Amino acid sequence: MSVVQKAESYVFNLFKDKLSPDYIYHNFNHTLRVVNNAKLIASEEGVGEEDFEALVLAAWLHDAGYVVSDNEHEEESCKLAVEFLRENNYPEDRISLIESLIRVTKLGVEPQTHLEKIIKDADCCHFADKNYCNLSELLRAEWKLTHHKEFTDMEWATVNRHVLSIKHRFFTDYAQKNLQPLKEKNLADIQLAIAKLEKDSKKSSKEKINKKKLEKLDRPERGIDTMFRITLNNHTRLSDIADSKANILLSVNAIIISISLSTLIPKLDSPNNAHLIIPTLVMMLFSVVSIVFAILSTRPKVTSGTFTRKDIEDKKVNLLFFGNFYKMPLGEYEWAVNEMMKDRDYLYNSMIKDLYFLGLVLHRKYKLLRITYTIFMIGIIVSVALFIYAFKMM
Known part of the structure; x- marks a missing residue:
């Protein structure tokens, strides 16, 4: 069994046994999505075999730290990655590379190398996903469970617009050419949703707002x-x-x-x-x-x-x-x-x-x-x- 296959099995069992069920977004499904995106972008960017393996390993291990804490989870992920890779006799210089790739997935950290740009884009590919709205609602529900943060529809749409338009950008040539247009479409959909919410807010009377709140209590939450x-x-x-x-x-x-x-x-x-x-x-x-x-x-x-x-x-x-x-x-x-x-x-x-x-x-x-x-x-x-x-x- 290759080290990549061992990493997949390790992360699957780690999340199955130790990850809190409250993490309904940052779970194995999210990690698998990042791995697939990393493989796709690395292939399109012409990454060599050795660096390709390092990227895939970093993608498998980048969110392992959530089993310990979601606060500075990148550092916890690095600790677990180092422990796993050393147990499998992985070269020390490649372990250091994987640590740097995991750390760059932290929000706000600017990638410097080509590999860092690839994993950064892979971790953010959901911004260009056709199911972005559903994934976003899943994250919204997770924050409610883990941090007791609640957002109105308008607040959540505004947060998403700010992240997509201000906080995030793609770095690799492949992502800029293929993913950026899809991200812009999602951004446009969010803007339309905000406009509709503003229009509904102005037209709705106090009685209609109260009725809507009561109906919402009776409806299952989308998350x-x-x-x-x-x-x-x-x-x-x-x-x-x-x-x-x-x-x-x-x-x-x-x-x-x-x-x-x-x-x-x-x-x-x-x-x-x-x-x-x-x-x-x-x-x-x-x-x-x-x-x-x-x-x-x-x-x-x-x-x-x-x-x-x-x-x-x-x-x-x-x-x-x-x-x-x-x-x-x-x-x-x-x-x-x-x-x-x-x-x-x-x-x-x-x-x-x-x-x-x-x-x-x-x-x-x-x-x-x-x-x-x-x-x-x-x-x-x-x-x-x-x-x-x-x-x-x-």
Whole structure:
């Protein structure tokens, strides 16, 4: 496994185990977005292989410090990065470079080198994202949870306009050419939103404003909706990754067994090849066990697919999971969903349960995958060792 792959696994497990759930913006999803942007910009800017690796490592580790504190988190990220890289015997001069790349991601710090400009632009690519408004609302909700800072729609729009127009600029040629126009479009959308808010404010009477505030209290906040959507997307992506890894193991072990059956097994009848019997059987045994565990990690669990009206009235059914309703008539399902939508607590609790049980499925998949990879690794080592021993004894 390369050091970049180890960094990805390290950050994923670090955030999973230690990051507060209040950080609904600065989480693994944000880090992954920065990594992908860093790879894209570095490729377009013609960065060499060694510097490309340093950029990607810095992108993976730049927000690791949030598990300690969001105050001066860049310095905490540097400490964790140094510890991780030294454990993996990374060169000291490259570690110093990665530290400088992490520090330059701090708001207000001006990049000096080409690599610093690339990671700075990668960290700020969300300003040019077509979903910038949703990402911005996610950050707004995070600040409310972590710093108890609340903004009106007008205040938040004004803050965003100030950041995009005054505080931020892109540095690399690629970003200036490709991302700046998208950023300017987002800035124009913010300006239109501000103009609309100002117009509505002037036209609204005091009674209408009070009514709007009461309606807003009854509505789910946009930040919470965004949190559920992004968390669900993250769960789905992780599930796809697990299935992909299981398919890779299935394919590799199937190839090993196929080659063994077609090449090695027919030759074992010969007395001259008797020394190959045990190594071959051991290799095939480990491959079969690996295939079994890989299948277990992807095997679906089927539920009853039915519910009763009493279950809906008692709020015992999660209608967001297909396994609870796929055998029910359409009319019953429509009635049940309408009942759920009338009850805000029932609706949000169903969404929470859906995320929770998806998490349990992910835990089971990754646990079985870990066992599968361990079995496969041990099998390869033991098989190779037995083949070497058999040839020496021959």
